[in-house]
Amino acid sequence: AQTVTQSQPEMSVQEAETVTLSCTYDTSESDYYLFWYKQPPSRQMILVIRQEAYKQQNATENRFSVNFQKAAKSFSLKISDSQLGDAAMYFCAYRNRDDKIIFGKGTRLHILP
Amino acid sequence: NAGVMQNPRHLVRRRGQEARLRCSPMKGHSHVYWYRQLPEEGLKFMVYLQKENIIDESGMPKERFSAEFPKEGPSILRIQQVVRGDSAAYFCASSHDLKETQYFGPGTRLLVL
Numbered sequence: 001a002q003t004v005t006q007s008q009p010e011m012s013v014q015e016a017e018t019v020t021l022s023c024t025y026d027t028s029e030s031d032y033y034l035f036w037y038k039q040p041p042s043r044q045m046i047l048v049i050r051q052e053a054y055k056q057q058n059a060t061e062n063r064f065s066v067n068f069q070k071a072a073k074s075f076s077l078k079i080s081d082s083q084l085g086d087a088a089m090y091f092c093a094y095r096n097r098d099d100k101i102i103f104g105k106g107t108r109l110h111i112l113p
Numbered sequence: 114n115a116g117v118m119q120n121p122r123h124l125v126r127r128r129g130q131e132a133r134l135r136c137s138p139m140k141g142h143s144h145v146y147w148y149r150q151l152p153e154e155g156l157k158f159m160v161y162l163q164k165e166n167i168i169d170e171s172g173m174p175k176e177r178f179s180a181e182f183p184k185e186g187p188s189i190l191r192i193q194q195v196v197r198g199d200s201a202a203y204f205c206a207s208s209h210d211l212k213e214t215q216y217f218g219p220g221t222r223l224l225v226l
Contacts, residue, residue: 004155033212045156045204045217091155098169099211101148103155 002027004094006104013082014112020067021077021107023092033095034068036077039106040088048090051075079109087111115140117207117218118187125224126195134190134221138207145188146215147173147180150202162188195225 003026013019025034036048051059051068058066063080079086092104118137126132138145143164148156158172162182173180177195182188192199202222206215 037217042219043202043222044219045206047214047216050214093155095215099144099146099161100158100169100172101146101156101206101215102158103148105153105155 002094002096002102004092004102004104006092006107008107010108012110012112015082017082018080019082021090023075023104025073025094029097034075035093037091037093038088082111084111117205117216119205119218119221121221123222127226128196129194132192132195132223134203135187136205136218137187139216142207142209144208145182146206147190148204156204197225199223200225
């Protein structure tokens, strides 16, 4: 069975600085998708970024980028120029071949003004 | 194009009552997924449905829980004889097709007194 591990329950970063959230996963599949979702206080789940396992190039969405290391099964999220609106829970997630999404326990990100 | 809609947003039930949670997928989406989020946890997969069919219900408790996605109308997650442990946020997601991105609704927060 696949698992997703986020080893940082909470993190803080100064506004305008860069922060990296860690995620590792375990799977025997070769073809899968990885995601980072953001859950602000409203509790809405917002897709931040998505990575196909077969693509070597790291995905980027504006200030958000990932460092995807397939051999190490690592998928970290880098947020550049942090803004107050980035404060939220961030969930790393894996979608398996059965189309189920498996979520990590989340990292709560605080932005310090 | 409206996003995934869920209602009610908040639902309070007493032990032993029934809870009915509704999910209207995005326009054109025929795949619906239900997830449950316990406090301070990530989302956990419950059930995956396509129009009129349950594809995978491996994450759903065998008793008291049922789901449907009729030809017309929203998908319904039904919890009979609710217990305090059912208190959670229930999220619905939809996708256009297999392997396509799942878009999440705002969730229904169920509180069992």
